[in-house]
Amino acid sequence: MMKRFFVVAAIVAAALTAAIPGALARPAADPGVSSRSITIGTTLPLSGPASLYARIGTGMRTYFSYINARRARDGKRGVYGRQIVLKIYDDQYSEAQTVQQTRRAVEQDRVFAMLGGLGTENQQAVRAYMNQRRVPQLYVSTGLSEFGRTHRQFPWTIGWQPDYVQEGILLGRYVRQNLPNAKVAVLRQNDDYGKEFVEGFVKGAGQRFIAATETYPRNGGATVIPGPVARLRASGADTFLVVATPTESITALVVAYRLGWRPNKLVNSVGATRQFMAAAQASAGSAEAVNGVVTTTYLKDVASPRYARDAQVRLYKRLMDKYAPSQNAEDQLFFYGMAKADTFVQALYRAGRNPSRASLMNAARNLKMRSAWLLPGARIQTSRASAFPIRHQRLTRYNNGSFTEFGSLVKTR
Amino acid sequence: MRIALRVVGYGLLAAAIVLLPFTLGEFRVTQFTYVGVFAIALMGLSILTGITGQISLGHGGFMAVGAYVTAILSVNHDVPDLLTIPLGGLVAGVVGFLFGFPALRLAGVYLALATFALAVIVPSVASAAGSFTGGTAGILLDLPTSPIGRLTPDKWLYFVTWGIAAALFVLALIFLRGKRGRALRAVRESELAAVSSGISLANYKTLAFGVSAFYAGIAGSLYAILNFIVTPGTFPVTLSILLLAGLVIGGAGSLLGVLAGAAFVEFLPLYAGDVLRPVINAGQRLGFPVNDVDPTTPGVPSVVYGAILLIVLIAMPNGAAGLVRRVGALTKQVYSRQNPSESRVTP
Numbered sequence: 001m002m003k004r005f006f007v008v009a010a011i012v013a014a015a016l017t018a019a020i021p022g023a024l025a026r027p028a029a030d031p032g033v034s035s036r037s038i039t040i041g042t043t044l045p046l047s048g049p050a051s052l053y054a055r056i057g058t059g060m061r062t063y064f065s066y067i068n069a070r071r072a073r074d075g076k077r078g079v080y081g082r083q084i085v086l087k088i089y090d091d092q093y094s095e096a097q098t099v100q101q102t103r104r105a106v107e108q109d110r111v112f113a114m115l116g117g118l119g120t121e122n123q124q125a126v127r128a129y130m131n132q133r134r135v136p137q138l139y140v141s142t143g144l145s146e147f148g149r150t151h152r153q154f155p156w157t158i159g160w161q162p163d164y165v166q167e168g169i170l171l172g173r174y175v176r177q178n179l180p181n182a183k184v185a186v187l188r189q190n191d192d193y194g195k196e197f198v199e200g201f202v203k204g205a206g207q208r209f210i211a212a213t214e215t216y217p218r219n220g221g222a223t224v225i226p227g228p229v230a231r232l233r234a235s236g237a238d239t240f241l242v243v244a245t246p247t248e249s250i251t252a253l254v255v256a257y258r259l260g261w262r263p264n265k266l267v268n269s270v271g272a273t274r275q276f277m278a279a280a281q282a283s284a285g286s287a288e289a290v291n292g293v294v295t296t297t298y299l300k301d302v303a304s305p306r307y308a309r310d311a312q313v314r315l316y317k318r319l320m321d322k323y324a325p326s327q328n329a330e331d332q333l334f335f336y337g338m339a340k341a342d343t344f345v346q347a348l349y350r351a352g353r354n355p356s357r358a359s360l361m362n363a364a365r366n367l368k369m370r371s372a373w374l375l376p377g378a379r380i381q382t383s384r385a386s387a388f389p390i391r392h393q394r395l396t397r398y399n400n401g402s403f404t405e406f407g408s409l410v411k412t413r
Numbered sequence: 414m415r416i417a418l419r420v421v422g423y424g425l426l427a428a429a430i431v432l433l434p435f436t437l438g439e440f441r442v443t444q445f446t447y448v449g450v451f452a453i454a455l456m457g458l459s460i461l462t463g464i465t466g467q468i469s470l471g472h473g474g475f476m477a478v479g480a481y482v483t484a485i486l487s488v489n490h491d492v493p494d495l496l497t498i499p500l501g502g503l504v505a506g507v508v509g510f511l512f513g514f515p516a517l518r519l520a521g522v523y524l525a526l527a528t529f530a531l532a533v534i535v536p537s538v539a540s541a542a543g544s545f546t547g548g549t550a551g552i553l554l555d556l557p558t559s560p561i562g563r564l565t566p567d568k569w570l571y572f573v574t575w576g577i578a579a580a581l582f583v584l585a586l587i588f589l590r591g592k593r594g595r596a597l598r599a600v601r602e603s604e605l606a607a608v609s610s611g612i613s614l615a616n617y618k619t620l621a622f623g624v625s626a627f628y629a630g631i632a633g634s635l636y637a638i639l640n641f642i643v644t645p646g647t648f649p650v651t652l653s654i655l656l657l658a659g660l661v662i663g664g665a666g667s668l669l670g671v672l673a674g675a676a677f678v679e680f681l682p683l684y685a686g687d688v689l690r691p692v693i694n695a696g697q698r699l700g701f702p703v704n705d706v707d708p709t710t711p712g713v714p715s716v717v718y719g720a721i722l723l724i725v726l727i728a729m730p731n732g733a734a735g736l737v738r739r740v741g742a743l744t745k746q747v748y749s750r751q752n753p754s755e756s757r758v759t760p
Contacts, residue, residue, distance in 0.1 A: 047715040092682075095551070096647040099640050100447070100683060107440035121550055125642040132556055190540065191549040217540055218549045219646060 030356045032112025037083040038348070038355070041105035043098050043117045044141075046090035049221035052246045052276075052333070053118050056141060057088040059337020060116060062323040067345055079348045086341075087111065091122060093219050098122040099129070106135050113138055113360060116160070116340050120144045120193045121218070123157075131156045136361045138347075139340050139389070143167060143270070144192055151365070151387035156357075158364055158382070160340055162393050164193060164268070165200035166412035167296050170393055171266050172204020174294060174407075175239065179264060183211035185237035187228055187252055189244055190215035197243045197268055211237040216248060225251040230259060239264040244271045253280040257289035265293045273332035274303040277398050293398040298390050299339055299373060301403050303330045312372040339373035343380060343389065346371075377409050388413050430575050434568045442567045443639070444679060449574035450635045451659065451675035456578075456585055457628025458660050459671055464589060465621040466601025467516065468524055471531030473653035475626040477645075478505040479633030481539060484552040484643040494554065494638050495573065501634030502627045509626020513619030520604075532653035536645035551644025554637060574635050581628060582668065588624065597621060655682070662725050677725075685718035 032039045044057045064084040071077055078084060087109060089101035098119065105111045113136035117123050120142040127147075130137040137157040140147055145163035175182050184205070188194030194215065202210065212235035214228035225244075229252055232240065240263040242252045249271025256263065272295040281290045300307045307313045316338055320329035327334065348355060350363035367382050367389065374380070378392035395407045434442045454472060461467050479501030486492040486500065512531065519527050539546040546552070559569035589597065596617050599607040608614060637643045655678050663674025 090685075094646050094649060095642050095644050096636075096640050097682065099642060100444075103443060104440050104683065107443070108438055121644060121646070124550070124553065125640075125644075128553065128556055129641065189549075217537070217645075 030112065031110035033082070033355060035082070037085050038079065039085045039087065039109065039111050040113050040115050040344075041087045041089060041102075041109065041111040042115050043089045043091040043101050043105075043119075043122065045093035045118065046088070048092040048094070049219055049247050050093040050119070050245055053141070054088075055327070055331055055333035056116060056118065056337040056340070057086075058324055058327060059334035060341040061086050061088070061337075062319050062334070063338040063341035063345075065323045066319050067341075079345060080353050084345070084348075086115070091119075093119055093122065095119075095122050095125040099125055102126040102129065106130075106133060111135075112355075113357065115139060115344050116141045116337070118142065121191060123147070124192075127154055127157050134357060136357055136364065138360075138364055139343060141340075142193065144196060145388075146192070148386070148388040155365075156361055158361075158387050158389070160343065160389050161269075162296070162298050162390050162412065163388065164197040165203070166391070166393065167268060168197045168200020168202075169204035169412055170296050170395060170410060171241070171268075171294070172201040172206075172209075174395055175201075175205045175209055175266070179239060182209055182239040182264065183235075183237040184209045184239045184241050184266075185211055185232035185235055185263070186213040186241045187225075187232060187244060188213070188215055188241075189218050189248070191218050194243045198241075201241065209239075211235055216244070220248065222247055222251040224248070226255045229255040229261075233259050233261040237263060239266065241266045242271060243268045246271055246273075246276050250276050250280045250283065253289050253293070254284045257284045257286065262288070265290075267293050267295045269296050269298075272398070274301065274398070274401075274403060275328070275331040275333070278401070287400060291399050295396055295398070295403075296393045297396045297403070297405065298375060298378065298393045299332070299335060300375065301396070301405075302332055302335045304402050304404070306405070310372075335373070339371070342373055343367070343371065346380075375405070375409055386413075427579070431572075434571045439565065439567045442571050444683075446567070446571045446574045446639060447636075447679045448672070448675045449571070449578045450632050450639065451656070451678040452671050453574075453578050453581055453635070454629050454632035454656055455660050455663065455671045455674050455678075456581060457625040457632070458656055460585060460589070460597075460628070461621050461625035462657070462660060464594070464601065465597045465618065467618060467621060468521070468657070469528040469625070470525050470653050470657055471512075471528035472625075472629045472656045473648045473650065474528075474531040474533075474535035475505045475509055475629035476633030476636060476652070477535045477539065477643075477648035478508050478626075479630030480637035480643045480647065481546055481552075481633075482630070483634040483637045484554055485546070488552050488554060494557075498577070498631055498634040498638075501637075502631035505630020505633065506623050506627030509629070510619050510623030512626070513622030514615075516622060517615055517618055529650070529653070532648075532650045536648055536650075540645040547644070549645060551642055551647065554641045554643070556641055557638060570635075570639060574639075577631065577635070581631065585628075593617075658722060662722075662729065664729075681718060681721060685715075685721065688721065689717050 042057055042060065044054050045051045046054045064086050068078050068083045074080065087105060089105060091097040091101050102114065105114060114130065115138045117137065118141035123137070123140040123142055127137060131154045134156055139158060139160035142159065143161050143164040145165045147157060147159035148163055151158065175184065186198055188198055212232055214232050216224045216228055225248055233256065240256060242249050244252060249267055253265065272293060277290045277293060281287050300310060300313055302313055302316060316335055317329050320327060320334060346369060347360060347364045347367055350367065351360040365382050365387060367380055369380050371380050374390065375392060375394055378390070380389045382389050391411050391413045392409050393412060394405045394409050396403045396405045433445060454476060458469060458472050461469055482501040482504045483494060483497040486497045487494040516524055516527060540549045557566040557570055559566045561569060596607065596612045599610065599612055600614060600617050604614060640647065659674035659678040662677050664670030
């Protein structure tokens with residue numbers, strides 16, 4: 001017994017000390033960049049209730065495959081001849097995992113930057129760390145306005161999409177102007193994201209419109225939704241505002257329909273792509289469950305006939321056919337990922353032939369360009385004073401299988 | 414001779430643990446710090462489940478208690494974070510002790526369900542408690558710093574964690590010695606026999622729950638400092654299940670088993686998805702139609718994770734420690750076949 005213990009202990013000791021990985025890697029000034037490649041990372045939920053968002057990673061990776069294969073104007077493939085390698089880490093939408101996976105990316109896999117990490121709390125959890133390490137935390141996949149507002153305190157962090165406050169304001173204004181007697185029932189996630197969206201909505205509409213509010217726990221999945229929706233229905237409201245992530249927003253629409261509630265429906269953009277609407281319709285067994293849903297948009301809609309001949313949407317479809325043929329190219333999340341990847345590529349070009357983390361961040365913070373991925377007329381614009389890359393939005397309404405934009409293009413910040 | 418070997422064995426293990434951070438990259442150091450944290454939690458679980466025979470699916474809940482104590486004290490009341498560690502353990506210990514009373518009436522599946530409820534309730538209470546616990550957004554701690562200039566924060570936390578783990582290990586050995594240890598084991602083997610021998614079930618079960626939760630609370634405090642964030646989502650129900658799985662896989666009631674189990678708890682969730690790539694490559698080489706499987710497809714990591722868990726349990730029904738014992742028995746067999754005189758000595 002003792003002898004065996006000794007043997008095992010010796011083996012363990014030998015094995016542990018023999019393992020000498022990354023420690024001896026060269027101390028380069030900026031990790032992740034070689035003459036041939038640039039390695040970046042992202043954290044997304046590949047498992048768990050929020051895993052529908054994993055498609056964003058596929059979209060980004062698909063676009064990088066294209067950039068790596070095509071010849072740019074300088075005759076080189078990739079960006080200035082460097083291939084872009086995207087590593088995707090599964091954080092299960094749990095902050096504890098986000099911290100560990102981000103540290104793994106930065107410290108062990110030595111990524112140049114993180115791109116499009118998803119989740120409000122998840123990205124808040126690693127923000128101090130990324131800034132202490134001076135690693136770009138680019139284009140986080142959350143609309144919390146804090147990521148744009150705190151750019152002085154956290155200069156290595158930047159968001160991308162229009163923030164929730166602005167989205168809320170737009171929907172709020174819509175209600176005030178078009179449904180002046182509405183009684184709004186709010187279902188929101190019980191975190192900063194949900195809170196901030198509703199604050200924007202109240203700013204745009206006015207407090208008097210809110211008839212009832214229910215919250216559901218973050219990462220709760222479908223089961224936490226029916227109770228709150230039933231209570232909201234009982235409140236007698238005639239308008240239903242859903243501020244929720246995909247699984248929850250789909251469930252909310254389905255449950256409302258099954259309960260025989262037929263309110264005006266407003267859904268935040270993160271929970272309202274055509275794909276999610278179709279899923280809700282299939283689950284409810286009726287188009288009535290989703291017809292008339294109003295949401296906001298800032299990207300071209302890949303499934304809309306309006307953009308069927310649009311050059312960028314056609315490029316997108318071609319890339320999906322070529323690099324991700326098994327995926328459903330009509331899912332807007334892939335397009336979102338590609339559009340974001342393109343913003344990164346443009347920033348990387350502007351960071352110079354030999355990019356450093358600082359030059360990349362500088363480029364991302366001073367980016368002024370047209371982007372064919374956005375709605376016609378919209379621009380990406382950041383400056384010293386403002387760190388909100390996308391600010392143009394429009395209202396859009398779902399009916400029988402597709403969204404139709406209406407109203408004018410609004411710049412809300 | 415035996416004692417000498419054991420001392421040398423522990424010495425080697427200790428030396429390996431001390432030298433380890435100087436041979437690894439910084440992230441690996443942090444990972445092995447997490448292993449130390451889970452080892453502490455598993456020591457506690459081992460006292461409760463392995464020694465006393467009381468199942469717990471709620472140790473993630475006790476860890477959460479310790480973590481919140483650390484987060485609230487260090488962020489809202491400026492207590493140095495290292496000082497909050499024993500407090501986290503004590504508060505969790507008291508909670509565990511109190512939880513021991515209702516647990517007295519329960520056994521088997523019912524106890525599992527009751528403890529499971531704890532794992533579900535603690536995060537929910539934390540998210541409902543608003544400003545006190547930071548709600549769902551939780552509490553962000555300061556990034557760890559090192560008081561010793563020569564040690565990076567990663568290495569500093571590594572030594573703090575493993576130092577505490579070593580101390581708690583010795584404490585567990587002392588706790589389980591003599592009459593008390595025998596009484597706890599007696600409770601596991603047969604409650605009826607234990608009671609007839611004059612052992613108070615109430616005393617020993619609540620004691621085991623308290624001590625076990627104390628360990629989990631310490632682990633939770635360290636986890637909070639390491640992760641620099643505490644949210645309800647940091648302690649999902651799956652963590653509690655994973656801890657129990659780690660204990661089973663490591664083999665309840667042995668130090669090496671606890672270390673193996675802790676490594677399992679730390680590494681499997683992070684790498685479950687990555688395991689698939691080489692498997693797919695191997696499959697393609699053998700001509701199986703596996704081209705379409707993308708390891709980053711949603712759900713795939715969970716499936717791999719579950720598969721690994723099953724394989725490990727089938728291959729090692731008595732845990733890693735049991736496997737070592739089995740391999741040991743095998744070498745002994747071979748050895749005694751070569752030296753027949755030896756076999757006669759063994760009964």
